[in-house]
Amino acid sequence: xxEIVSKPYARAFEAYAVGxxxxxxxxxxxxxxxxxxxxxDRHPEQFISLGMAEQNMLSFAGGLGMAxxxxxLHTFGVFLYRRPYDQLxxxxxxxxxxxxxxxxxxxxxxxxxxTHQAIEDISVMxxxxxxxxxxxxxxxxxxxxxxxxxxxxxxVYCRILRGxxxxxxxxxLRVGEMRLLSQGSDVxxxxxxxATEEAMRAAGALRNAGLSIRHIHLSxxxxxxxxxxLDHIAAVRHGVVTLENxxxxxxxxxxxxxxxxxxxxxxxLVRLGLRDTFAHGGSRAYLMRYYGIxxxxxxxxxxxxxxxxxxxxxxxxxxxRVDAVHSEAKAEAL
Amino acid sequence: xxxxxxxxxxxxxIRRRVFEHTIRNxxxxxxxxxxxxxxxxxxxxxELRLGEPTLPFVPLPFGGVPSRDNAAYRTGAGYNGPALPDxxxxxxxxxxYALVVYAALIEVGRMAPEGLEMFxxxxxxxxxxxxxxxxxxxxxxxxxxxxxxxxxxxxxGRRRRGEGGRVWVFMSDGELQEGQTWEAVQAxxxxxxxxxCAIIDVNSQQCDGAMESVMDVGDIxxxxxxxxxxxxxxxxxxxxxxxxxxxxxHDKRPLIIVANTSPFKGMSYLQRRFPRLHYVRMSxxxxxxxxxxxxxxxxxxxxxxxxC
Numbered sequence: 001x002x003e004i005v006s007k008p009y010a011r012a013f014e015a016y017a018v019g020x021x022x023x024x025x026x027x028x029x030x031x032x033x034x035x036x037x038x039x040x041d042r043h044p045e046q047f048i049s050l051g052m053a054e055q056n057m058l059s060f061a062g063g064l065g066m067a068x069x070x071x072x073l074h075t076f077g078v079f080l081y082r083r084p085y086d087q088l089x090x091x092x093x094x095x096x097x098x099x100x101x102x103x104x105x106x107x108x109x110x111x112x113x114x115t116h117q118a119i120e121d122i123s124v125m126x127x128x129x130x131x132x133x134x135x136x137x138x139x140x141x142x143x144x145x146x147x148x149x150x151x152x153x154x155x156v157y158c159r160i161l162r163g164x165x166x167x168x169x170x171x172x173l174r175v176g177e178m179r180l181l182s183q184g185s186d187v188x189x190x191x192x193x194x195a196t197e198e199a200m201r202a203a204g205a206l207r208n209a210g211l212s213i214r215h216i217h218l219s220x221x222x223x224x225x226x227x228x229x230l231d232h233i234a235a236v237r238h239g240v241v242t243l244e245n246x247x248x249x250x251x252x253x254x255x256x257x258x259x260x261x262x263x264x265x266x267x268x269l270v271r272l273g274l275r276d277t278f279a280h281g282g283s284r285a286y287l288m289r290y291y292g293i294x295x296x297x298x299x300x301x302x303x304x305x306x307x308x309x310x311x312x313x314x315x316x317x318x319x320x321r322v323d324a325v326h327s328e329a330k331a332e333a334l
Numbered sequence: 335x336x337x338x339x340x341x342x343x344x345x346x347x348i349r350r351r352v353f354e355h356t357i358r359n360x361x362x363x364x365x366x367x368x369x370x371x372x373x374x375x376x377x378x379x380x381e382l383r384l385g386e387p388t389l390p391f392v393p394l395p396f397g398g399v400p401s402r403d404n405a406a407y408r409t410g411a412g413y414n415g416p417a418l419p420d421x422x423x424x425x426x427x428x429x430x431y432a433l434v435v436y437a438a439l440i441e442v443g444r445m446a447p448e449g450l451e452m453f454x455x456x457x458x459x460x461x462x463x464x465x466x467x468x469x470x471x472x473x474x475x476x477x478x479x480x481x482x483x484x485x486x487x488x489x490x491g492r493r494r495r496g497e498g499g500r501v502w503v504f505m506s507d508g509e510l511q512e513g514q515t516w517e518a519v520q521a522x523x524x525x526x527x528x529x530x531c532a533i534i535d536v537n538s539q540q541c542d543g544a545m546e547s548v549m550d551v552g553d554i555x556x557x558x559x560x561x562x563x564x565x566x567x568x569x570x571x572x573x574x575x576x577x578x579x580x581x582x583x584h585d586k587r588p589l590i591i592v593a594n595t596s597p598f599k600g601m602s603y604l605q606r607r608f609p610r611l612h613y614v615r616m617s618x619x620x621x622x623x624x625x626x627x628x629x630x631x632x633x634x635x636x637x638x639x640x641x642c
Binding site: 063065069086 | 518
């Protein structure tokens with residue numbers, strides 16, 4: 001049984017920030033939703049409320065960076081790049097300010113619908129020069145994200161998981177290091193974020209059906225050195241499946257495709273994610289099923305690569321986790 | 335640096351340099367020099383506490399954009415002196431005024447006159463729309479509305495560090511159409527940021543023409559005050575008025591000087607081009623010659639010889 005950790009970010013941020021006086025906590029009216037309300041109450045001198053005004057917040061953070069501070073911006077991921085994109089570019093990315101963009105509710109992890117779901121954030125951030133992108137996939141990575149992000153010499157965008165988060169890994173997130181979760185030789189699965197937990201369930205079922213699965217988890221999406229990935233691709237017989245909580249354009253599926261194409265790698269690739277579509281509001285499990293970014297979709301993709309049905313049913317995907325819409329670990333139903 | 339000349343003389347020098355440059359290049363941001371010459375002259379010559387320049391008198395060529403691999407990258411802020419705690423910082427929010435700033439840097443002895451000859455030349459750091467690496471610039475502001483927010487964050491950070499220097503933002507009235515400007519003012523008021531000052535060149539012009547015809551911004555002073563700034567309205571060509579305005583008490587609020595100006599000041603010939611003043615380009619050799627003669631006479635200087 002997977003350990004579920006409640007609000008790992010809240011504790012991790014506070015522990016990190018109190019030891020780093022040049023770290024400032026910025027918030028845009030989503031303080032409790034981003035689990036920094038306790039920090040605000042206990043360390044008001046290190047907290048700056050900037051209200052529902054993200055354009056100002058991004059440029060303001062750039063100004064703080066000019067004064068040598070390292071602001072951590074807390075809001076939903078969408079609000080860090082959709083509305084204030086110009087400010088993100090000119091005030092943060094271009095001058096390489098040490099601004100830490102802590103984006104909550106990545107992809108379809110919110111029932112808030114289109115306006116709240118950051119489904120193309122990685123694609124946008126990958127195309128911005130000077131930007132680093134980190135994504136958390138479990139409680140341990142959330143617990144270590146602040147230190148990892150703050151080690152970046154420049155701006156960094158982080159996909160943060162909140163509320164009740166499973167613990168999948170024992171070691172902290174290390175920038176630039178991918179995790180090898182299993183070392184099979186038939187199919188390579190590449191995942192990040194919440195897709196990793198989903199893929200781990202599917203990988204178990206595929207293994208039980210006789211497939212040898214190699215599975216890697218990415219937490220550093222940019223910069224990305226493809227050398228290690230190419231070795232893993234070379235080690236499997238049938239090909240690669242990517243699964244991401246993001247559109248299939250510009251995310252880790254694209255990252256893998258680009259790496260393969262750039263290196264004349266002739267193996268097959270199946271990219272799973274949101275396929276050129278917006279999502280709507282609903283539970284995570286429902287949305288992952290509806291949009292084909294769940295374990296069953298992964299199984300079908302693997303079956304396609306090996307060219308046969310493996311007879312895996314939904315019940316074979318163990319420990320399906322369903323979150324309650326209302327939880328003590330969430331500030332609101334979003 | 336000691337100011338050895340009166341700011342009025344600096345302002346005239348700015349107009350002359352921008353005029354000459356515009357005639358030679360058959361176009362330029364000429365009306366911005368008319369409206370802002372006194373403000374920029376006053377800032378550089380009197381109001382800003384700045385140290386000696388830290389960058390070469392003759393600007394270096396473009397040295398690459400900021401990147402992990404460009405360790406030698408420098409902004410153009412070195413022309414405003416070092417970023418030390420007690421010195422002021424200047425943010426030029428409308429980067430389209432870069433030509434005016436370059437002219438001012440020459441007039442106050444911070445940049446060589448050759449710098450203006452590099453204006454908008456390929457491979458030069460003296461860019462047409464001031465970039466971070468252009469002389470006198472510290473941040474990119476070619477996209478309008480970023481300046482006051484950036485200044486607010488910098489001022490907040492400097493206050494937190496106990497630095498005595500202030501942050502000055504030179505702004506344009508067109509930026510008041512951007513929502514971000516008002517977000518910045520409310521944030522300054524909420525956080526009591528009073529080591530931030532701004533002066534707005536209210537020349538009532540924007541790219542499409544007269545602001546009242548494009549998007550009227552209404553009563554600027556009342557709006558700024560209502561959003562929580564301490565706004566003071568002056569004649570933007572009256573340097574004594576700037577001196578007085580800068581001493582206005584603005585405890586727990588940013589001071590914003592609303593400088594009403596004329597986009598033809600010192601170059602009345604430009605009136606006939608109203609309302610197309612954002613970028614002045616001559617449409618014929620005849621017009622170039624006429625403008626050369628008229629404006630040179632008004633600025634009490636010799637016309638540019640090649641275009642008489």
